[in-house]
Amino acid sequence: MTVQSEAPAQGIILTETASSKVKNLLEQEGRDDLRLRVAVQPGGCSGLRYQLFFDERELDGDVVRDFSGVEVVTDRMSAPYLMGATIDFVDTIEKQGFTIDNPNASGSCACGDSFN
Template identity: 40%
Template sequence: MIQISDSASDKLKEMLEEQEIPNMFLRLGVQEGGCSGFSYAMGFDDEETENDVYMNVNDLKVVIDKQSLPLINGLEIDYEDAGMSGGFTMHNPNATATCGCGASFRTATHAGKPAPEEC
């Protein structure tokens, strides 16, 4: 369902090791907002709900809420350590439009809000 590159997995595992709360995992999701309709949500969490779907990707526990899953199913996460311009990138095969920075997107079936004239 979700793919995480080796470089992104390594960076996420490193970041998880730095957390002081035990049993942390990667939480992915989307929220309404951003110039294209939806924004990605990615962070660490230690609590699951009955509304969550759990998966193991590259030995990382990944949790996604059921409402977000159709919007990011097939998401590919990568990480590039390129100094100031590096970081995590998202490639979403469901996105029909994205903003210039890649932080927000729109899909054909979940259009969110109408596309603005410019981002």
């Protein structure tokens, strides 16, 4: 397991709003062994899609970053696709949920869940 806490460009950035939302969701789960795992998987209409889920596993080569007590984990295959990506949480009339602003994506689909 690799722990990173260098400059934001070295990995994922979790905004304060997203961190608070993750903390609330973890409290609702009632477990203290879960971390937010962010992964990139083949699929979606643009070729790759994001996955965000709570996970207790530790995989070989995981990159772990701590944001005010919230651990964000990325597997070693997904990490290069997510360098410098910012995860935020929006709660507006038009949209509610986590968003990912990824400088590595050359294009995305209209749904925002898939990129290339």
